Amino acid sequence: MDLSEFEADNSVSCRLASAIPDVCKTQDCCLGIDEAGRGPVLGPMVYGICFCPVSKKEDLKNLKLADSKTLTEEQREDLFLKLDEAKSFVGWALQILSPNTISTSMLQRSKYNLNALSHDAAIGLVQFVLDSGVQLKELFVDTVGPAAKYQEKLSQRFPGVEVTVCPKADSLFPIVSAASICAKVRGHTAAKLLSLSSYQFLSVFYLEGYFRDPKTKAWLLKYLDPVFGYPQFVRFSWSTAQTLLDSKAVPVHWDDDEEDGEKAAARQNNTSMLSYFKASAQQSDSRTPHRFFTERRLQSLHTL
Structure with missing residues (x-):
C-alpha cells in the first residue's frame, strides 16, 4: 500500500483506496x-470501508472473516492478503485521521467531538465510492453513538441505500469484518510509519497506546517537553495528555495587543512566549532544531 502521502505530511488526514x-x-x-x-491516546484513528457485489456475499463469507479485535496480527495480515487477492470483486478505502487532526478538530471553537469527526469520516468514504461509480444498495455500519440516530442520519444522507447500523456489526456481517480488518492492518502500518518519523520514538510502536498501560504512561511522562508539549504521535486533546500538560508543562501566556496595563503588570515577572523566537533567531543555525519544528517542517526565517 502506498503511504507516501501520509509519510509526506502525517499531521493531516489522508485517504487511501484500492x-x-x-x-x-x-x-x-x-x-x-x-x-x-x-480510544488510544497515541497514534492515528483509521476509518475503513470494504465493498463488493451483493451477489458475492457468500464468496466473501467463505474467506472466514472475523472481527479484527479477535484476531492476531498475523491472522489479520493473512486475511487482508485474501481480500487483496479477491480484488476482482472486493474494493476498500481508508481515511487515516492523524493525532493532530483529531486533537485540533476536538479543540476548535465550534463543538466538533469525536463522534461527529467519526461520522464525517464514514460519510466521506461512502460518498467517495458513490462518486467512483459503485452501485451501492446496502450499507452496514458498526455504530458510533446511538445506533438509531446514526442510522437515520445515514439514511437521510444516502437515500435509496438500505442502511443497517448496530453494535457489534463487525462480528455480525462479513463485509463489516472485512472493513475492520482493512482498518486495523493499515492503521497498524500508519501508526508504525508515524512512530518512525523520529528515531527516538521508535519504542512507541510497541506500546498499547492506552493510559492504563504502564509503559504508555511512562512514555508520556518521558517525552513531555515542558514548552512544546508532545510529539505529533500524541492526541493532545485527550484528558490523559491534558492532565499531564497542566501538571508538568510550563504555563504560557500569549501576548495580546488588547491586554490592559493591569493584566500586563500582574505577569511582569513572566517571560513572553515571543521572546523564545526572538532569541532563537539570533542563535547559530548549527544547532539541532527541536522536534517541534522538524515534525512540522518549519525553518528559521531571517529576512522577509
Whole structure:
C-alpha cells in the first residue's frame, strides 16, 4: 500500500483506496464500515470501508472473516492478503485521521467531538465510492453513538441505500469484518510509519497506546517537553495528555495587543512566549532544531 502521502505530511488526514472493481460499477453492492484506534491516546484513528457485489456475499463469507479485535496480527495480515487477492470483486478505502487532526478538530471553537469527526469520516468514504461509480444498495455500519440516530442520519444522507447500523456489526456481517480488518492492518502500518518519523520514538510502536498501560504512561511522562508539549504521535486533546500538560508543562501566556496595563503588570515577572523566537533567531543555525519544528517542517526565517 502506498503511504507516501501520509509519510509526506502525517499531521493531516489522508485517504487511501484500492482500485474499484469493474463489477462493482455494474451490480448492486453492499458496503461495510468500521474503525480502528478510536480510544488510544497515541497514534492515528483509521476509518475503513470494504465493498463488493451483493451477489458475492457468500464468496466473501467463505474467506472466514472475523472481527479484527479477535484476531492476531498475523491472522489479520493473512486475511487482508485474501481480500487483496479477491480484488476482482472486493474494493476498500481508508481515511487515516492523524493525532493532530483529531486533537485540533476536538479543540476548535465550534463543538466538533469525536463522534461527529467519526461520522464525517464514514460519510466521506461512502460518498467517495458513490462518486467512483459503485452501485451501492446496502450499507452496514458498526455504530458510533446511538445506533438509531446514526442510522437515520445515514439514511437521510444516502437515500435509496438500505442502511443497517448496530453494535457489534463487525462480528455480525462479513463485509463489516472485512472493513475492520482493512482498518486495523493499515492503521497498524500508519501508526508504525508515524512512530518512525523520529528515531527516538521508535519504542512507541510497541506500546498499547492506552493510559492504563504502564509503559504508555511512562512514555508520556518521558517525552513531555515542558514548552512544546508532545510529539505529533500524541492526541493532545485527550484528558490523559491534558492532565499531564497542566501538571508538568510550563504555563504560557500569549501576548495580546488588547491586554490592559493591569493584566500586563500582574505577569511582569513572566517571560513572553515571543521572546523564545526572538532569541532563537539570533542563535547559530548549527544547532539541532527541536522536534517541534522538524515534525512540522518549519525553518528559521531571517529576512522577509
